[in-house]
Amino acid sequence: MKKVLFAGLFLAISLTATAQYQQIVFFDMDRSDQADFESKMENYWKGVSEYRVANNEDVINTLMLKRVGVADDNQGKYCMILNVEDAEHFDGNSWAESVDAALKIxxxxxxxxxxxxxxISLVTVGKFESWWSNGxxxxxxxxxxxxKNLEAFxxxxxxxFGPxxxxxxxxxxxNRSSWGIVSSVLPANQDHYTCYTYDGFATYSDALEMLSYKDNADAPKDLxxxxxxxTMAENMPNGFQKTIVWKKMWEARK
Incomplete structure (x- = not known):
C-alpha cells in the first residue's frame, strides 16, 4: 500500500529547460519531523529519482525544494518536482518501477x-507556456x-516580459538565471491560481534584491x-495572489 501511495506522488514541476508538463506534490509536517524528512529524501528517494530520470527518456529531471520562511497555507514546507516531456508520461507507472529497481531498503x-x-497538503498539475534558462x-x-484575462497575461x-x-x-x-510561466491544469477550483511565473536566482540575496521595493523612477526605461x-494593471489590479521563495535542496537530472 505504501508503494502504491508513493507511486502517485512524485510527478512534476518544470523549472528547467525542456519539460512540458508538471506536477507538484507539496508536503507539510511539524518542525520536529523536518530533519528526518530531509534525511530520507536525500538518502533514499533521491536515488530512486535518479534511477527514474536515467531510465525514462521522457523524464527530464526531479527537484526537491524547501520553502523559505513560514508556511501559512496548503503549499506546505517542501515540494517534490519532476519534469516530463509530455502528459503521456502520467499514463504509466515509472515511479513504482523505479522504487522496485532502486530502493535498497x-x-x-x-x-x-x-x-x-x-x-501531502496539495498536488497540482501545470503546463509550461514559456521559459528560458541562463545558468x-x-x-x-x-x-x-x-x-481576469488569462490569455492576455x-x-x-x-x-x-520573458524576452x-x-x-x-x-x-x-x-540577476535572474531562469524564468518561466506555467498555466494551471489541476486543481480547477475557482479559488486556485490559473497560472504562475517563476524567477530563478543563483543566490538568496539576488532573490531578495528582486523582491525589494524600488521606485518606478529607478526602473529601466525599456522595462x-x-x-x-x-494590460497588467487592469488584468491584475491587486497583483499576484501569493509570492513564495523556494530553495533547491537537490536535483536529479540526466
Missing amino acids: PIEHASVFNGSSVT ESNYYVVNSARP ITENKES YFEKASKKGKD MEIWNGS
Missing part, C-alpha cells in the same frame, strides 16, 4: 509517513496569479515602456 523504513506528522538556479521566486509574459528578462540576464544587467504598454 524495505519501503516501510524509507517512508516519510511512518510515525510522523508528514502529510544555475538555486532559489525560485514563484508568483501565483489569477488574472500569458501572451504578454511570453512576448514581452526582456532573458536579454537583460544574458547581458549581465539582470517601464513594456509595463505601460501592457
Whole structure:
C-alpha cells in the first residue's frame, strides 16, 4: 500500500529547460519531523529519482525544494518536482518501477509517513507556456496569479516580459538565471491560481534584491515602456495572489 501511495506522488514541476508538463506534490509536517524528512529524501528517494530520470527518456529531471520562511497555507514546507516531456508520461507507472529497481531498503523504513506528522497538503498539475534558462538556479521566486484575462497575461509574459528578462540576464544587467510561466491544469477550483511565473536566482540575496521595493523612477526605461504598454494593471489590479521563495535542496537530472 505504501508503494502504491508513493507511486502517485512524485510527478512534476518544470523549472528547467525542456519539460512540458508538471506536477507538484507539496508536503507539510511539524518542525520536529523536518530533519528526518530531509534525511530520507536525500538518502533514499533521491536515488530512486535518479534511477527514474536515467531510465525514462521522457523524464527530464526531479527537484526537491524547501520553502523559505513560514508556511501559512496548503503549499506546505517542501515540494517534490519532476519534469516530463509530455502528459503521456502520467499514463504509466515509472515511479513504482523505479522504487522496485532502486530502493535498497524495505519501503516501510524509507517512508516519510511512518510515525510522523508528514502529510501531502496539495498536488497540482501545470503546463509550461514559456521559459528560458541562463545558468544555475538555486532559489525560485514563484508568483501565483489569477488574472481576469488569462490569455492576455500569458501572451504578454511570453512576448514581452520573458524576452526582456532573458536579454537583460544574458547581458549581465539582470540577476535572474531562469524564468518561466506555467498555466494551471489541476486543481480547477475557482479559488486556485490559473497560472504562475517563476524567477530563478543563483543566490538568496539576488532573490531578495528582486523582491525589494524600488521606485518606478529607478526602473529601466525599456522595462517601464513594456509595463505601460501592457494590460497588467487592469488584468491584475491587486497583483499576484501569493509570492513564495523556494530553495533547491537537490536535483536529479540526466
